[in-house]
Amino acid sequence: MDETTILYFIAVVFSILVIYWISIAVSLTYRRNRTARLEKIEITFADIVSRYLYEDPKKPLTLTEITRTLRNVGIKEKNKNNIQFLIRLMIRTQRTIVGSNFYKLQRLYTQIPPYGVSVKKISSWNWYRQARGIRELYEMNQSQYFDEIFKYRNDKNIYVRREAQIALVVFLGWESLRFLPYLKRNMTLWQQIKIVEKLYDLYPKPELKWLHRAYKTDRLFGIKLLMRIIRKYELHAETGYIVDNLNHEDYEVRETAIYCIKTFAVSSSTMEYIKNLYDDIPDATQQGQLLDYIYQNSEIDLDFYMRQLYGTNDDLKLSIAEILWNNGYKEKVQEFYYEQYPNSVLNVG
Amino acid sequence: MWDSAESFFGSYYIYWISVFLFIGYGASLVTLYLSGIILARRSIKRTKQRSIFLREEDIVSATDIPSVTVIAPAYNEGLTIIENVKSLLSIQYPYYELILVNDGSKDDSLEKLIEEFDLEQQDATFITQPIPTASVKHIYKSRKKKYTHLTVIDKNNGGKADSINAGVNFATTELVIFTDVDCIIEQDAILKMVRPYLEEDDKEIIGCGGGIGIANDSVIKNGILAELRLPSRLIPMNQVVEYIRAFLLGRMAWSEVNGLMLISGAFGMYPRKRVIEVGGFNPKTVGEDLELCIRLRKHMEEKKIPYKVVYLPETLCWTEAPSDYNILIRQRDRWARGLWETISLHKDLFFNRKYSKMGMLYYPYWLFFEFGAPIVEFLGVICIIAFGLLGWIHWPFAILLSFAAYLVGCVFSTIAIFMYVKSFDHYTKPKQVVELLLAAYLEPFYYHPLLLFGQMKGYYKKLFDITSGWGTMTRKGFKITKS
Amino acid sequence: MRKVLVIQEDIIILKILERLVKLNNFECRAIRSLDALNIEDQQTNYDFIITDILFEGIAPLEFVAQIQEILLHKNLLIVTNMGQDKIKQEIFALRDITGFYAVPIDLDEIEAIIQAY
Numbered sequence: 001m002d003e004t005t006i007l008y009f010i011a012v013v014f015s016i017l018v019i020y021w022i023s024i025a026v027s028l029t030y031r032r033n034r035t036a037r038l039e040k041i042e043i044t045f046a047d048i049v050s051r052y053l054y055e056d057p058k059k060p061l062t063l064t065e066i067t068r069t070l071r072n073v074g075i076k077e078k079n080k081n082n083i084q085f086l087i088r089l090m091i092r093t094q095r096t097i098v099g100s101n102f103y104k105l106q107r108l109y110t111q112i113p114p115y116g117v118s119v120k121k122i123s124s125w126n127w128y129r130q131a132r133g134i135r136e137l138y139e140m141n142q143s144q145y146f147d148e149i150f151k152y153r154n155d156k157n158i159y160v161r162r163e164a165q166i167a168l169v170v171f172l173g174w175e176s177l178r179f180l181p182y183l184k185r186n187m188t189l190w191q192q193i194k195i196v197e198k199l200y201d202l203y204p205k206p207e208l209k210w211l212h213r214a215y216k217t218d219r220l221f222g223i224k225l226l227m228r229i230i231r232k233y234e235l236h237a238e239t240g241y242i243v244d245n246l247n248h249e250d251y252e253v254r255e256t257a258i259y260c261i262k263t264f265a266v267s268s269s270t271m272e273y274i275k276n277l278y279d280d281i282p283d284a285t286q287q288g289q290l291l292d293y294i295y296q297n298s299e300i301d302l303d304f305y306m307r308q309l310y311g312t313n314d315d316l317k318l319s320i321a322e323i324l325w326n327n328g329y330k331e332k333v334q335e336f337y338y339e340q341y342p343n344s345v346l347n348v349g
Numbered sequence: 350m351w352d353s354a355e356s357f358f359g360s361y362y363i364y365w366i367s368v369f370l371f372i373g374y375g376a377s378l379v380t381l382y383l384s385g386i387i388l389a390r391r392s393i394k395r396t397k398q399r400s401i402f403l404r405e406e407d408i409v410s411a412t413d414i415p416s417v418t419v420i421a422p423a424y425n426e427g428l429t430i431i432e433n434v435k436s437l438l439s440i441q442y443p444y445y446e447l448i449l450v451n452d453g454s455k456d457d458s459l460e461k462l463i464e465e466f467d468l469e470q471q472d473a474t475f476i477t478q479p480i481p482t483a484s485v486k487h488i489y490k491s492r493k494k495k496y497t498h499l500t501v502i503d504k505n506n507g508g509k510a511d512s513i514n515a516g517v518n519f520a521t522t523e524l525v526i527f528t529d530v531d532c533i534i535e536q537d538a539i540l541k542m543v544r545p546y547l548e549e550d551d552k553e554i555i556g557c558g559g560g561i562g563i564a565n566d567s568v569i570k571n572g573i574l575a576e577l578r579l580p581s582r583l584i585p586m587n588q589v590v591e592y593i594r595a596f597l598l599g600r601m602a603w604s605e606v607n608g609l610m611l612i613s614g615a616f617g618m619y620p621r622k623r624v625i626e627v628g629g630f631n632p633k634t635v636g637e638d639l640e641l642c643i644r645l646r647k648h649m650e651e652k653k654i655p656y657k658v659v660y661l662p663e664t665l666c667w668t669e670a671p672s673d674y675n676i677l678i679r680q681r682d683r684w685a686r687g688l689w690e691t692i693s694l695h696k697d698l699f700f701n702r703k704y705s706k707m708g709m710l711y712y713p714y715w716l717f718f719e720f721g722a723p724i725v726e727f728l729g730v731i732c733i734i735a736f737g738l739l740g741w742i743h744w745p746f747a748i749l750l751s752f753a754a755y756l757v758g759c760v761f762s763t764i765a766i767f768m769y770v771k772s773f774d775h776y777t778k779p780k781q782v783v784e785l786l787l788a789a790y791l792e793p794f795y796y797h798p799l800l801l802f803g804q805m806k807g808y809y810k811k812l813f814d815i816t817s818g819w820g821t822m823t824r825k826g827f828k829i830t831k832s
Numbered sequence: 833m834r835k836v837l838v839i840q841e842d843i844i845i846l847k848i849l850e851r852l853v854k855l856n857n858f859e860c861r862a863i864r865s866l867d868a869l870n871i872e873d874q875q876t877n878y879d880f881i882i883t884d885i886l887f888e889g890i891a892p893l894e895f896v897a898q899i900q901e902i903l904l905h906k907n908l909l910i911v912t913n914m915g916q917d918k919i920k921q922e923i924f925a926l927r928d929i930t931g932f933y934a935v936p937i938d939l940d941e942i943e944a945i946i947q948a949y
Contacts, residue, residue: 006749013756020763021786027771028779035774042843050847053939054855092406093844096913099938128398135402158550159402190403190547193413201936228413259413285622315477409886410913410935438891443916494925495893536888571889 037074038085044073045089052108053101063111075113083114090114091139098201109140122148131159138167146171154184162191169195174207177214181222192225196232206233215241223248224256231260239264243273246290247280254281258289271298284313291319300327309336364741367732374725375754378718382761388602393662393772395605403548405540409441415523415546416444417539417618420516421530422509423449427456431465433530436572438499442539447499448516449530453483453506462501467492480629482515483507509614510630510637517624526618527638528666533564533574534616538665542618545659552657555645556619558612559665560596562775563589565672574667579781584677586788587796588670593785594765597662597772604660608711610646612658614638616666623648634694636687643695643712650704664775678803685723685807686817692720723804755793762789834949835876837903838862839883845911849882852939856946866890866898877904879949880930882942885912885923892919896926909945911937 048069051061074082094105121133122145134152137145149171152164165183168176180195187195214226223245230238243266245257266274275294281287291308300323309320309332321333408414419437423430437447451459462468468489476488482504489501504515513527524546528534535541538559545554565580580586603609612619614637627648630637642658649656671677692715699716701708736742766785769776776782810817836853840846841864850862858879863869865887881903885892892914899908907930910923915934923929931945 003746003749006746006753010749010753010756013753013760016760017756017763020760020767024763024767024770024782024786025779027767028777028782031770031774031777046844046847049844050851053848054851056855089844092842095406096842096845096935096937097939098936099940101939102936128401132401159399163402186550188548188550189413193411193547194407196413197407197411232412315479318477406913410915412916435891435894436889438894439889441886441892441914443914443919494922495891495897497893497922497925498891573889 034081037082040073041075041082041085042089044069045086045093049093049105049108053104066108066112070113077113080117083117087114087118087136087140091136094140106141118142119145119148122152127157127160131157131163134160134163134167138163138170141170143171153179158185158188161185162188165191166194166198169198170202173199173203174210177210177226180225181214181217181219183219183222187221187225192221192228195225196228199229200232206235208235208238211235211238220250220253223253227256227260231263234263236264239266239270243270243277246274247277251283251286254283254286258286258293262293265297268298275301275304278308284316287313288316288319291316291323295323300329302329302332305329306332309333364736367736371725371729371732378722379757381714381718382598385598385602386761386764388605389598390768392601392605393597393768396601396662397772399548400541400544403544405537408540408543408547409443414444415543416446416521417442417524417526417543418446418448418516418520418522418621419526419528419534419539420448420450420513420520421528421532422452422512422516423454423458423530424452424506424509424512425454425456425458426530427454427458427461429531430458430461432572434462434466434499436533436569437528437530438496439536439572440534440539441536442543444522445498445539446520446522448502448519449499450502450504450512450516452504452508452512459501459503463489466496466499466501468501476519478515478518479625480514480518482511482518485515488519508632510632510634514629514632517621517629520621523621524618525621525624526616527614528616529614529668531669532615533569533572533667535663535665535667536573538616539618541661541663541665544661545657546620549657552607552655553649554620554659555623555649555656556609556612556617556642556658557661558600558609558617558659559661560600560663561592561613561615562664562667563592563670564667565669567667577667577775579776579784580670580672582672583788583791584674584796584799585670585672586784587792588677590762590766590785590789590792591796592670593769594762596660596664597769598761598765600660601662603711604658607657608706608714609658609660610643610707610711610715611639612642612660615668617642619645631694634687634690635683636691639687640691640694643691643698646707647695647698647704650707662772664773674799677799678806681800681803682807682810682817685804686811688715688720689808689811692716723801723808726801727805758793759790762786762792833857833859834879835859835861836880836882836946837873837876837878837905839864839866839881839887839899840911841865841884841887845884848939849911849942852943853880853882853946856943858946866895869903874902875904877906879905880907880909880946881905882909882911885910885919886914893922893926896923896929900926900928907931907945907949909933909942911935911942 048061048066052066055061070086075086076082090109094102097105118133118136121129124130124133130152134149137149149164149167152160153168155161155164165180165187168179211226211229214222217223217226227242227245230242239261242257242260245253246261248254248257271294274290278287278290278294281290305320305324309317309324311317321336325333419440421437426433434447434449449462451462469492471488471490473485473488483506485502485504487503489503491497491499500519502515502519504512517525524543526539526542542557542559545557563580563585564574564577565585567574567578568576579589600609617638623645627641627644631640631644634640646656646658671680695712698704698708698712700713733742763786766782766789770782776785834857836858838846838849838853838860840849843864846862846864850860853860861873881899883899885895887895890898896910908928909931910929911933913935915932920932920934923932933942
């Protein structure tokens with residue numbers, strides 16, 4: 001290596017530096033203009049939607065006016081980024097509204113610009129575009145594309161299959177439980193949450209026959225999903241399914257079951273059954289959580305608590321002691337305490 | 350073989366060995382940084398893409414999302430404690446609790462809190478403490494319904510780590526976030542931080558960090574960052590660049606390969622269950638954030654549970670950086686000691702196959718390049734002086750080579766600033782970006798030597814067993830505008 | 833004329849609610865944050881305040897408490913994205929809340945309340 005080589009190297013590195021300076025300048029300018037443009041589109045869209053949903057009889061809003069106004073702020077076929085932003089606004093609005101205005105909005109969406117953009121994305125080779133296309137279609141309730149989306153429900157890409165599975169719920173409602181608990185791949189917590197939320201927002205009336213059929217699933221994510229549905233809809237008659245999973249061998253299924261049962265008050269016989277399951281739970285933290293539930297939702301059962309007080313886990317024993325202490329059984333706690341520490345240790349007597 | 354320093358440095362072999370070692374070390378670092386840029390770019394892009402499918406507005410309205418407690422220790426923060434707590438309370442998340450731990454403050458912090466939030470003592474006889482800490486005196490909750498999410502723990506002084514452990518003991522949520530009470534946390538920070546937990550698939554998320562930014566001289570209103578300004582002084586300005594580089598390139602790159610060994614103590618989220626399993630923070634080290642992260646990873650490796658430690662590129666937490674060189678040196682001295690302690694505490698990881706990549710790659714990287722860099726740099730300075738005095742250095746060539754190395758450094762900083770400007774809206778004015786670039790280009794001449802000095806001071810203290818604690822970190826305080 | 837104050841950060845919801853209110857013959861003031869309040873607002877006794885609870889720099893519960901403290905009003909309706917049962921209970925615990933609507937909202941319900949007034 002000589003000085004000339006280093007000089008060449010310096011020239012190359014310096015050129016890279018200059019390229020980045022230019023990129024920074026371009027990026028700053030682009031962002032500034034873009035922010036202003038997006039703000040304009042957002043305000044225009046808000047105005048159109050509000051006028052469309054609550055039309056002034058004296059000054060009705062025509063489709064020509066809508067299209068012209070949107071074009072004026074840059075919603076044209078060649079401006080893909082602007083169209084994408086408009087779709088985002090449409091989704092944001094759609095997910096905010098239910099009832100008659102939801103259908104009114106849907107009607108508006110079939111008439112304004114980005115028609116066709118989302119469905120084209122589904123056939124893309126890029127997972128991101130595909131998943132995004134599916135999401136846009138179900139968020140805007142375009143159920144006519146159900147068949148195209150259905151085939152992606154077991155896609156190898158997590159985002160594509162996740163969005164396709166959520167689309168199933170949006171389009172089929174409770175009937176989608178025919179498929180969901182039997183899918184091949186795992187479902188993330190978010191997917192379960194979103195499915196439950198969508199089902200609840202769009203299909204508030206429970207159809208139990210689909211739920212009962214789905215109980216046959218042995219997929220762990222399926223079990224968790226079903227328990228979350230029972231919780232969200234507060235299906236008191238179905239709590240047995242949650243109770244049966246309180247001592248499931250899988251940690252996360254137990255965790256979900258304990259979380260879900262907390263929404264319900266159960267009959268005294270079910271509570272007795274839960275107390276029997278308590279000892280089968282292999283994790284002390286989860287036992288503690290269930291103990292909380294038992295305490296909050298039932299009368300003091302001295303035998304049960306005394307049995308636990310002489311158990312093996314110190315944290316649990318402390319919780320039991322607290323319950324007994326605060327519920328008129330101070331002497332039982334003291335008795336237990338003295339048994340632990342003989343008089344000689346306590347330096348009394 | 351060598352009877353004097355002169356003959357040692359004058360040895361032909363020593364000269365060439367040093368040249369190859371230093372060039373080899375430098376080349377390895379440049380290669381690592383280059384790979385880091387590629388990985389970070391990929392990671393940032395992926396995070397951005399994923400966020401399209403899991404928007405904050407979806408999370409904020411969902412019901413089954415995990416509950417989160419923010420734990421903030423406070424020691425003698427009476428001057429700003431009320432504003433700080435109100436700021437932390439304003440974080441937007443449906444299942445959110447705030448635990449403020451008063452770590453035996455000698456000022457009027459507690460009295461102020463009691464008065465402002467109308468706190469009353471709670472019965473704490475039976476509260477379990479899975480992690481041992483300095484004794485807790487009282488627990489307080491507010492009588493006012495609007496402050497139901499606030500819990501104040503008043504305990505005897507035990508240090509930052511001990512206070513956080515006390516907070517973990519009392520928390521009841523699935524996730525816990527550790528932060529400093531004077532940090533300004535972005536309003537939607539938790540909504541973004543829970544995203545990886547909601548999306549976890551085959552690997553459990555055991556830690557999640559977010560970018561930390563410097564907010565010296567910025568305007569704070571109602572406990573939020575109303576206007577982000579660049580610091581007026583050069584030392585904090587350089588830290589802005591340093592943080593952008595570290596968080597956007599370094600942490601994101603390591604996150605991409607699941608090689609993160611550190612989640613900053615100023616803002617990190619963990620599952621409470623796992624933190625308790627490993628016994629919480631280690632109060633005996635001053636590098637407790639690094640140590641906890643490594644211990645958690647070891648724990649998961651030993652239990653053979655697949656796990657992930659992740660970072661988010663967005664700046665979610667704003668802090669005040671040391672504004673003069675004395676405080677900066679003290680801070681870096683402490684960080685260096687923390688690193689030394691953690692590296693030696695976990696030396697069993699070194700090329701240990703049992704810990705797979707963590708033992709074979711990540712720990713050795715930390716040892717050679719994070720712990721080793723200041724030492725190599727220091728030795729490099731000594732060699733240049735020695736070889737220069739002996740006349741072995743061909744100065745025109747050496748100066749050109751140094752300039753080339755300097756330019757490479759400038760390119761890395763420029764790329765980091767470019768990526769930040771491109772991805773986030775924090776620094777949008779051309780003047781701000783030019784100032785950042787200039788600060789980055791000046792860094793090697795005055796800021797970097799200060800860092801090196803601070804780090805070597807820390808190592809020196811450890812080497813000769815000179816006792817030193819956390820040291821006082823005097824802060825000027827943010828500019829607070831009342832609404 | 834009967835008056836309504838709408839406070840929503842989301843411009844789309846804000847505009848929709850503003851139109852809804854105006855078409856029902858109310859005078860409407862629509863703002864995106866508490867910063868936009870003026871002295872006149874603080875002196876007006878609003879028939880309805882329709883507000884979100886998620887605003888920068890203020891906790892939801894504290895926001896509602898502040899609204900109740902600084903603005904004269906007869907009815908307070910909450911329309912928010914953060915509409916979990918837990919939040920709803922905490923908000924109602926603050927008292928004097930007329931209604932709580934979690935997103936997705938049925939605008940007809942809000943219209944019915946306003947019309948019934």
